[in-house]
Amino acid sequence: MKLNINLFATLRKFAPPAARNGEFTLEVPKGVTIRELLRLCHLPEQSVTVVMVNGMVAPLGAPIEDEAQISIFPPLAGG
Amino acid sequence: MYGWHRKILVVDLTSGTFQEEALPGEVAHTWLGGRGLGTYWLYHHLEQGIDPLGADNHLVFAAGPLAGTRAPASGRVSASTKSPLTGTVFDSNAGGAFGVRLKSCGYEALVVTGRSASPVYLKVSPGTVSLEPAEALWGQDTRAAHRHLAGAGGPGSSVVCIGPAGENLVRFASVAVDGRRSLGRGGLGAVMGAKGLKGIVARGNMPTAIADPEGAGFVCYEMEKVLKANPVTSQALPEFGTAVLVNLLNQAGAWPAGNFRQSSFSGAEAISGEALAGSLMEKRFACYRCPIGCGRLTRTSRDRGEGPEYESIWALGANLGVEDLQVIAEANYLCNRLGLDTISTGGTLACAAELGLEADFGRPGVLLDLIEKIAFRRGVGDELAEGSRRLAEKYGRPELAMQVKGLELPAYDPRGLKGQGLAYATSNRGGCHLRANMLGPEILGTPKRVNRFAWAGKAGLVIVMQHTSAVLDSLVMCKFTSFALGDEHYARLLTRVTGEEYRPQDLQVIGERVWNLERLFNLREGFARADDTLPPRLTSTPVSDGPGRGQIVELEPMLGEYYRFREWDEHGRPTPAKLARLGLTEVGSGGDAV
Amino acid sequence: MRYEEFALVGRDLFASGLISSHGGNLSVRMGDRVLITRRGAMLAHLTDEDIIETGLHKNDSGVALASSEIIVHRAIYRQTNALAVVHAHPLCAVTLSLYQDTLVPVDSEGSYLLHQVPVVAAAMTIGSEEVASLVAPVLASYRVVVVRGHGSFAVGQFLEEAWQWTSALEASCQILYRVKLLGQPIKEYRQQSENYHTW
Numbered sequence: 001m002k003l004n005i006n007l008f009a010t011l012r013k014f015a016p017p018a019a020r021n022g023e024f025t026l027e028v029p030k031g032v033t034i035r036e037l038l039r040l041c042h043l044p045e046q047s048v049t050v051v052m053v054n055g056m057v058a059p060l061g062a063p064i065e066d067e068a069q070i071s072i073f074p075p076l077a078g079g
Numbered sequence: 080m081y082g083w084h085r086k087i088l089v090v091d092l093t094s095g096t097f098q099e100e101a102l103p104g105e106v107a108h109t110w111l112g113g114r115g116l117g118t119y120w121l122y123h124h125l126e127q128g129i130d131p132l133g134a135d136n137h138l139v140f141a142a143g144p145l146a147g148t149r150a151p152a153s154g155r156v157s158a159s160t161k162s163p164l165t166g167t168v169f170d171s172n173a174g175g176a177f178g179v180r181l182k183s184c185g186y187e188a189l190v191v192t193g194r195s196a197s198p199v200y201l202k203v204s205p206g207t208v209s210l211e212p213a214e215a216l217w218g219q220d221t222r223a224a225h226r227h228l229a230g231a232g233g234p235g236s237s238v239v240c241i242g243p244a245g246e247n248l249v250r251f252a253s254v255a256v257d258g259r260r261s262l263g264r265g266g267l268g269a270v271m272g273a274k275g276l277k278g279i280v281a282r283g284n285m286p287t288a289i290a291d292p293e294g295a296g297f298v299c300y301e302m303e304k305v306l307k308a309n310p311v312t313s314q315a316l317p318e319f320g321t322a323v324l325v326n327l328l329n330q331a332g333a334w335p336a337g338n339f340r341q342s343s344f345s346g347a348e349a350i351s352g353e354a355l356a357g358s359l360m361e362k363r364f365a366c367y368r369c370p371i372g373c374g375r376l377t378r379t380s381r382d383r384g385e386g387p388e389y390e391s392i393w394a395l396g397a398n399l400g401v402e403d404l405q406v407i408a409e410a411n412y413l414c415n416r417l418g419l420d421t422i423s424t425g426g427t428l429a430c431a432a433e434l435g436l437e438a439d440f441g442r443p444g445v446l447l448d449l450i451e452k453i454a455f456r457r458g459v460g461d462e463l464a465e466g467s468r469r470l471a472e473k474y475g476r477p478e479l480a481m482q483v484k485g486l487e488l489p490a491y492d493p494r495g496l497k498g499q500g501l502a503y504a505t506s507n508r509g510g511c512h513l514r515a516n517m518l519g520p521e522i523l524g525t526p527k528r529v530n531r532f533a534w535a536g537k538a539g540l541v542i543v544m545q546h547t548s549a550v551l552d553s554l555v556m557c558k559f560t561s562f563a564l565g566d567e568h569y570a571r572l573l574t575r576v577t578g579e580e581y582r583p584q585d586l587q588v589i590g591e592r593v594w595n596l597e598r599l600f601n602l603r604e605g606f607a608r609a610d611d612t613l614p615p616r617l618t619s620t621p622v623s624d625g626p627g628r629g630q631i632v633e634l635e636p637m638l639g640e641y642y643r644f645r646e647w648d649e650h651g652r653p654t655p656a657k658l659a660r661l662g663l664t665e666v667g668s669g670g671d672a673v
Numbered sequence: 674m675r676y677e678e679f680a681l682v683g684r685d686l687f688a689s690g691l692i693s694s695h696g697g698n699l700s701v702r703m704g705d706r707v708l709i710t711r712r713g714a715m716l717a718h719l720t721d722e723d724i725i726e727t728g729l730h731k732n733d734s735g736v737a738l739a740s741s742e743i744i745v746h747r748a749i750y751r752q753t754n755a756l757a758v759v760h761a762h763p764l765c766a767v768t769l770s771l772y773q774d775t776l777v778p779v780d781s782e783g784s785y786l787l788h789q790v791p792v793v794a795a796a797m798t799i800g801s802e803e804v805a806s807l808v809a810p811v812l813a814s815y816r817v818v819v820v821r822g823h824g825s826f827a828v829g830q831f832l833e834e835a836w837q838w839t840s841a842l843e844a845s846c847q848i849l850y851r852v853k854l855l856g857q858p859i860k861e862y863r864q865q866s867e868n869y870h871t872w
Contacts, residue, residue, distance in 0.1 A: 006326075006330070008323075008326045008327065008353065009315055009318070009319050009323050009326075009352065009353060010314055010315065010318060010319075012353065021348055021353065021354075022353070047310075049523060049524065050327065050522070050523060050524065052330050052331065052626075054626060055330055055331055055332045055625055055626030055627075056626050057331075057522070057524070057528065057531075071326075071330040073326075073327055074310065074314070074315060075309075075310035075311050075314070075315055075523075076311060076315035076316075076319075076323045076324065076327065076523070077311045077315065077316070077324075077518070077519070077523060077525075077559075077562045078315075078316065078320070078321035078322070078323055078324045078373070078389050078559075079321060079324065079389060079390070079489075079512055079513070079516050079518060294868070294871060297865050297868040297871070300864065300865050301788075301865070304785075305785065308785070526829070526830060526831060526833075526834050527830070527831040527833050527834065536703065538704065539702065539703065539704065539756050539830075540756070540830065543754055543756065543830060546754065567814075567815075567816070567872075570814075571872065582813045582814040583813065583814060584752065584753045584754065584812075584813030584814070585813070587753075587754040640704060643704045643705060644704040644705070646705075
């Protein structure tokens with residue numbers, strides 16, 4: 001299945017060369033979990049704090065549906 | 080005496096005289112400094128119902144007990160007054176070094192009262208205070224005025240000053256600090272303008288006496304260690320500044336746009352922290368003794384300056400439908416130069432757009448032109464200078480002003496973070512994210528992720544944060560240190576600096592005491608439960624799209640829970656038992672409302 | 674289940690050996706109400722029926738069913754801004770509490786998080802006024818405290834946070850215990866560690 005992945009802030013350095021503004025699509029096996037996806041993207045788990053699936057924060061063990069929009073953030077704050 | 084200088088400088092601009100007042104030890108121990116001391120002073124010195132822009136209003140600049148020590152991010156200044164925008168007690172807090180410079184003149188606080196017949200600026204150094212004529216500076220923007228005053232103060236001085244917006248009594252005029260930071264919110268600039276005070280320059284060399292220097296050094300070492308180890312304070316904020324939040328809130332569908340008619344913005348990526356870092360960014364800067372360094376110095380093809388910060392990018396960008404980072408940056412520079420709060424400027428313009436007054440902010444020059452009109456109260460700018468609440472009321476559409484108690488809301492849609500809605504509604508200074516910010520638990524998951532769409536259980540979290548913020552504002556330390564540090568660090572350091580025993584829990588009680596005294600001030604001014612509210616759009620119009628689709632803020636049940644938690648009655652008044660426990664009985668019974 | 678975080682923290686406490694089958698108790702504060710685990714509940718198998726609601730200040734019918742430590746939990750909520758309390762019986766922390774008045778971690782994580790953990794002593798250890806009067810004031814200064822020969826009380830805004838302090842305490846004490854067994858001075862790697870006992 002195909003996922004639309006968006007990396008933000010310090011994680012953008014992990015994006016593949018073809019990515020634009022940290023955004024890229026990735027073919028992954030059906031039913032992959034977020035934790036597995038992080039591994040496929042070579043993202044160290046401890047450098048990720050928020051993963052959103054279609055705008056909703058999801059736990060690392062959650063399976064992902066086809067065509068999902070995945071947003072991945074490092075530790076951050078501000079305001 | 081350790082930690083505190085026991086003196087307050089009181090300047091009466093009407094008579095042009097100065098006097099030193101003793102700061103009693105007990106008052107210092109109880110209220111710490113900054114916001115706590117400012118609130119205490121205003122509660123006891125302001126008559127109920129005074130005109131915020133009249134000679135009777137006081138403006139209190141205060142440092143904190145840790146200023147002048149090795150404590151990280153401790154050079155800041157707090158300023159308190161009765162706000163011309165909200166009518167509430169109002170403190171604003173800014174980075175830079177004015178707090179520590181004022182303190183090094185031997186004063187814990189500087190109180191400005193009265194009104195000068197002609198423009199003046201104030202020059203403070205140890206043992207010497209003078210009022211200098213400022214006719215030549217009147218009309219100058221904050222950059223030019225800062226340059227002049229910094230020159231007059233000499234090396235090692237620190238400057239606060241206003242621009243034309245403050246002079247023209249724009250109700251959301253800001254005060255520039257050291258040419259880079261702002262006492263942004265609440266119209267403190269207009270209070271200075273009304274008093275004929277263009278600026279203050281402070282320079283001194285009096286050290287802060289430390290009770291246990293070795294112990295304080297150990298705690299500072301521990302604090303610096305934790306700030307360095309924490310990824311937020313050591314990586315995210317230094318690399319991307321506050322604007323790192325743009326994409327996060329937008330992806331969550333909690334980034335308001337178009338005066339909160341939408342809850343996300345299609346142009347977010349183009350105006351994000353990442354985009355800023357990759358385009359306009361020149362270099363970072365840090366405030367006095369700050370190891371984080373979240374400040375941005377940026378440039379466009381025509382101008383350069385500080386920021387824009389996260390809130391400004393939103394207020395002048397998404398909220399106005401502007402997706403050009405250059406336009407936003409230049410609007411931000413201009414607000415800073417003219418001395419305008421960016422959040423209230425953007426909020427008021429968004430309201431004007433919905434009222435049908437102005438709209439096409441993306442067209443070149445339109446936004447900059449309107450900002451100038453506001454600062455000089457020219458044409459439509461005269462109406463806009465009153466802020467969104469008065470503007471919308473004038474046009475018979477009060478519901479279109481996205482404000483609480485008159486203060487324009489910041490860049491979080493509370494329909495996507497319900498606790499933030501409660502924080503906005505209950506904030507003693509009106510709609511703001513700096514009294515309690517629920518971003519941590521509701522989005523980031525710190526210290527734990529809670530369901531952002533649920534309302535139950537939010538009151539307790541909001542209250543603890545309100546107290547922590549009140550303490551940091553009274554210590555006058557940057558809130559960003561609290562992303563890594565806890566009450567334990569602040570209490571241990573305060574104890575070693577002052578020689579007075581402060582447990583972490585004592586700080587929470589101080590925060591609660593400050594919160595309740597602010598509440599008593601506002602009750603005395605006639606504020607009531609009905610003012611602890613949100614614009615109807617947020618409580619009755621569901622989000623139309625995105626992850627928050629269908630959501631509203633269930634404010635009433637949260638507010639009930641909040642009052643019970645605080646031991647306030649159903650009208651939002653502190654109960655006598657609560658006041659007694661906080662040592663506020665005498666104060667409270669003096670107020671009309673309690 | 675409604676009280677998911679109770680079940681999660683209870684299960685983890687037992688699984689990591691920080692309580693025995695029926696030991697320990699958990700509570701959270703909701704305004705002027707307290708939710709606390711039932712007297713004698715098995716924390717590894719909590720259901721909604723095991724969570725008892727009662728007053729923070731006043732007794733009501735719930736209190737008869739509540740953990741016998743309710744008196745300590747209430748004192749903590751009245752004297753601190755805690756919103757959650759975890760009471761456990763961590764083996765190494767309790768062992769060391771029999772010898773020492775303060776537990777000062779030597780591992781890096783414990784040094785960051787705890788600096789030091791005070792020990793208080795009471796003759797009547799379980800659910801007593803004495804423990805309540807000793808523990809609550811210490812928790813105004815520290816996130817976790819050990820009652821000699823009995824167990825730990827930790828506070829947080831969430832149960833998970835109080836659980837974190839409890840878990841960090843025992844991890845540090847496991848190491849301290851081994852260091853004590855080996856009986857030789859450690860090679861210091863930290864700066865300022867000689868000041869930790871002043872924290």
